[in-house]
Amino acid sequence: MKLWKTKSAATLGLLLLTFTTACGSGASQPTAQASTDAAATPAATTSTETKATADAKPAAGEEITVYLNDFDAVIGDMFEKKTGYKLNVVVGNGAEIMSRVEAEKGNPQWDVLWIDSMPSVYGLDQKGQLLQDWTPENAGNLKESFEAQVPDDKSYYPTGAHAAGVLVYNTNELSEADAPKSWEDLTKDTYKDLIGTADPAIAAPAYPFVSWFFENKGMEGGQDYFGTMMKNGMRVYPKNPQVAQALTAGEVDVAMLQETNAYSLVNAGEPIEIIWPEEGAPGSVRVAAIQKDTKHAAVAKEFVNFLLDPEVQQQLINEGDESYFEPSAEGVETKEDREQDAKLNIADAAWASEHEAEIKQWFADQAIQ
Amino acid sequence: MTIVLAVLVLFPLAAVIVQVLLPGIFFGSLNFGEIGLLLELFERPLWRKSLENSLLLGLGTAVLGTLLGTVLAMARMQWKFPGARWLDAAVWVLFIMPSFILAQGWIMFSTGNGLAASVFGWHWVTAAVFQPAGLIVIMTLSKFPLAYLSVKAAMEWKVEMLSDAARLCGASPFKVWRTVQAPLLLPAILSGMALVFMDTIGDFGLPSAVAAVYRFPTLPYSIYSAIYTSPIRFDMAGVLSLYLVALIAVAMLLQFWVLRRSRYDILSGRAVPSVPKPAGRRMTWALAIGNALFLLVVIGIPIGSSIVTSLLKIQTNGLTASNLTLENYASLLSEGSSLLPGLGRSLLIAGSAAVIGLIVGLGASFVLSYSRFRFKRGIETASLISFAVPGVVLGIGYIFVWNQPWLENLGIRLYGKPGILVLAAIAGAIPVITRVMTGAMAKVPESLLDAAQLQGGSLISRIRYILAPLVRGALISAGLAAFGACVFDLAVNSILFPPNFETLPVAIDDAFEDLRFGYASAATVAGGGIVVGIMMILERLLRRKEASA
Known part of the structure; x- marks a missing residue:
């Protein structure tokens, strides 16, 4: 009994030792890395030159x-x-x-x-x-x-x-006359609780979509626009596929959907109609x-x-x-x-890149409103 | 063992957290990050709310899920009833299915014109499901398998004389259960509870999909929103992951505190394998019907919806005879389909991960259960981290660690090679394995091992001839659980898979992103069916061997 204790204590001590040394070397690696990298920088420029000749x-x-x-x-x-x-x-x-x-x-x-x-x-x-x-x-x-x-x-x-978002609606639920025609229409009370969209804080294609509104209307105008829709019960899904599923399942009747997604629903025979608003769709x-x-x-x-x-x-x-x-x-x-004659509106890359964190954070923060 | 654990789980996560304080350390520059980020939790409302929501969801699901899983496991081991095997199968199915698939099923069932309202006329379902309490119920019905597996594995052997003594003293069967049987299972129950808690707070897919209607941000949501932005905030993801780790540490401390004095190592020479007993005619029927109804809800709703989706031509038109098709299944087998090669790769990875994970996990559990190692609690907590921290974060950590240029010279730059997926899969398997194993080992007294050692048994032979047979059921459960969970682990796969090496979950997700819902569902149903089939066959083969031994 005693023997097994001392023996196991010894092995465990050994294990502990290897563990700490393993940790120690783990911490020291990156610094070593940093120094080799610093040394390698001048060499890197010469290597691009050699590459150019190898072109x-x-x-x-x-x-x-x-x-x-x-x-x-x-x-x-x-x-x-x-x-x-x-x-x-x-x-x-x-x-x-x-x-x-x-x-x-x-x-x-x-x-x-x-x-x-x-x-x-x-x-x-x-x-x-x-x-x-x-x-x-x-x-x-x-x-x-x-x-x-x-x-x-x-x-x-x-x-x-391509359009980062076009308007789509379920033709079983809405008539052509009742369907929205422009982006502004979405803020109307008629569509309360009926709209679905992807979350710009999570879904990749949703950012080029919203950034155009923010560039066009200004930061405050953009926040007003999306804020109104959210107050109006707009449903925010993690990604485009979930938006499409919500649409086909009848959870929402109107959605903002990435272009190819919208057309593939139509081609699959789903009762979906696509609307290209006259003012154009935000492009990606x-x-x-x-x-x-x-x-x-x-x-x-x-x-x-x-x-x-x-x-x-x-x-x-x-x-x-x-x-x-x-x-x-x-x-x-x-x-x-x-x-x-699909018209695409493309947000300026420099502007969109500069404001990306700010706009995405705003959307993420809306999750607690 | 510790080193393996450290390399697998701790290094990648440590890498993510270290770069909070020293951004650029993995890219060859040394500068100091903002420590203030650590405290931002108390300033950013979203983060605070995420923490609250995660806690609420985690605690609620842990309590309810453990209760459900424990009761089910006890009923299953106590009585014989028709359909009991189906319960086991159902548990495996729920355990291995990616949570976003389960979420889709629940949503399709409960939405405004979903099956509940349109077919059964239950309009109350929508309001009941789409609220935080409803989310906890759905999570409970999806996560209870962890508690079930843990408790069931620990009930494999029992010491009848303790219960018999209580009965002889005049205790009613219920009292015996309440005062003798249930308390002795406490380690396994708490193990299960810890697993449910961690799996719940680390889950992104289910809460985010179900909560679209009312917004219910959790810590994983905030982590994803930090990663899915540009410039990418790995530092924020690191801080938030640190909070997840802290939550796990607290949960583990609570568990140690509860178990601090009592002993549970009751197995002795008088232990007998548990065999479910006949329950009497009426009871048998009640159990069978109750079981069937329960399965109809927990499997029928989420998996049934996937099956329905996989059979429809046009999703909007719903379930009508003219709208049915087997096309999606046919296209799974067609040329150019990525399903079969993907499934093959995933099975290979999961298989190797389960075997290696079992060896590492068994060793770790052995150390945790029988050694006097001072920091074993720390190791135990660390072994669980990969369970709760979202796979994407771990994946990024793996890239930091395994994509270092100097590893290339050593020939072990694993990132970009299939080996990295096996490594990540082992890390994912270890928490399940160690939890299930320590829960079962808690019942095996050290004296049995000491006796063998006095007779000259080596460490290996002690484990092989004494411990392994006693915890065999748990070993099988743990290995299978690890295998099944690895096959469908999407998050880690999606960020780590090497070029031209698509695995099953990546292929399914790809189809889902292309809105090929029918195909994606068919692939899930077929893939899931094959995996569960393999698991059931393995379980049967391994258990039968035991019966004849």
């Missing part, structure tokens, strides 16, 4: 890793067929992808980021994480409205835009950006250039999973059933 001919069979939130099913094959380079795809919703990018900051694993959150990508560029001052060949094909979205430092390029721009220290710059550039190719955009519209969007290149046809 000329990427090795055959080279692979790049793309972080994206849509088109994961088709894009890899398309790129490989056209160029012979393999694409490693990481798919997730906008917030998951941005969390990964942020958490990997010290040692990024992605080469290209292709995502429909322009303000967040703008923010990455502000922190110096993107490759700048490079113009893809196909940038010449960009429509004027999309050229305007290319930042001065040329750190990302738009591949298309999908942009492609290259990671500053990528080891595969040449293939990454090839990929971004490929995305700006009119043929490629046409194929995405014909075959992709998020196919309802306005292509950024000239001469590409949108989906036939997409509203032909």
Whole structure:
């Protein structure tokens, strides 16, 4: 009995020792890391230079890793067929992808980021994480409205835009005459307790949607607008799919829904009608950006250039999973059933990026009103 | 064992919390963060409210869920009745299903023109469900399996003579239960309660979906809103996670305090395996019918709704004969479907995690139960952390730790490789395993092990021939629970999965985000069915071996 006690105490003491040393080394690692990193900074600049020379001919069979939130099913094959380079795809919703990018900051694993959150990508560029001052060949094909979205430092390029939110209503519950026609209509008492929306504090596509209202109406005007709707019993769901489910389940009759989501409900045969308000729908721009220290710059550039190719955009519209969007290149046809004169209002990326935390926090705080 | 635990659970979380104080430490810069953030809880109304709501929800669900789980487990082990196996299966189903799926089912049932109102005419359901008390009830009906499993595992062996003595002294069966049987199960009951509490305060999916109507922010909600913003506030997520950890520590302290003096190690040479007894005709019927009704509610509503969704052509048109289809199931098997490869990967990961987790967890529970190690309470609390802290936060911690460039030179930069998912899955499995195991080990007296040691039994042989057989049921439950829970663990998967390595939950979530509800439901039902099937077969095989031994 006594023996087993002393023996076990000894082993446990040993365990404790290893535990504390393990902890100790854990704490010391990052500092060691910091010093090696500091030493590595001057070297990094030289390595970008060598990369520039390596740009000329990427090795055959080279692979790049793309972080994206849509088109994961088709894009890899398309790129490989056209160029012979393999694409490693990481798919997730906008917030998951941005969390990964942020958490990997010290040692990024992605080469290209292709995502429909322009303000967040703008923010990455502000922190110096993107490759700048490079113009893809196909940038010449960009429509004027999309050229305007290319930042001065040329750190990302738009591949298309879609409505971050359109109005949809359940035709079994509301007649066309009773349905809302404009964004302002939603504040009316007629729609008390009938409206559903995604939570901008949680859902990634909801921010480009609300940010346009805040830019357009000013911070206070935006708060008034959404505040009125919330007081009017607007239901706030964590994400777009839950909004769509609430709509099909009859929990709400009117909703603000991301464009492709809205069209896929209609295409699935759900009794849903889409309304494009005359003043236009808040738009969300999908942009492609290259990671500053990528080891595969040449293939990454090839990929971004490929995305700006009119043929490629046409194929995405014909075959992709998020196919309802306005292509950024000239001469590409949108989906036939997409509203032909759909007007998109796009919040300024710099403005939206600057106010993102403030606006999202305001929405999160509304959860306790 | 401790080191493994530390690497798996503590390092990633510590990483998230450390970067509150030293942001940039993982990116090669050393600067000091705002300590004031720690106190912001008392200033930001949302955070304060989140804490209150989480506490209310956690406590309410813990009390009700433990009560329900304990009563059910006792009835199940006491009496024989038809359908008892179905109760076990139902518990597994509830345990492994992601909570947002359960939430969808409840919402579809209770919404204004949901099944409750439109088919049964129960219009009161809507108002009853969509309020905080209703949320607690739904949480109770979804989380009680943790208490059930813990108590059931601990009832595997019993010492009849204690109850017999009480009966001989004239106590009624109820009094025997109240004064002898129930108190002896206290460690297992409290273990179950701790698990229910932690799983509830860490849950994001269910409360956020059910509370859309009246807003009920919880700590996980605030954590998500800090992460899902740009610039991303990992520091805020870290602070809020720290509060979750503090809540767990308090819960554990309470548990130690309650158990501080009593002894529960009652098993001796006279212990016999529990076998449910016949209950008499009327009682049997009552139990069978009660069980069936109960299953209809806890399984029928949430899972039934998923099944209905998976069979509909057009969701809005509801349940009519012309609107039924098997198309969604057919497309699961079609070429290009990511379900089967995803399921294969998930099963592989969950299987390895369950086996390794069982070894680590058994060791940890052994240390916790029989050693005199001074800091064992600390270890015990730490082993539970991964349960309550949202998977996204742990996932971010894993990236911080396992994406360090210097690991690359050692060949162990696990982030970006499937191994990281196994690691995270083990971390997720350990709390369940240690809780279930310590609950069961509390009944095995140290003297049995000492006796074996006096005869010259080594540590391994003591565990193998004395301890393992006595806690076999708990071992099986723990291993299966860990396996099942890993298969569907979405949060960690979604942030850690390597390129081109989609797992089952990621594939399902992807379909859900693309609004392919029918397909997503079909994948959930089929995937869940396969997993529960595997678990039931394993359980049967392992238990039968025991009966013949």
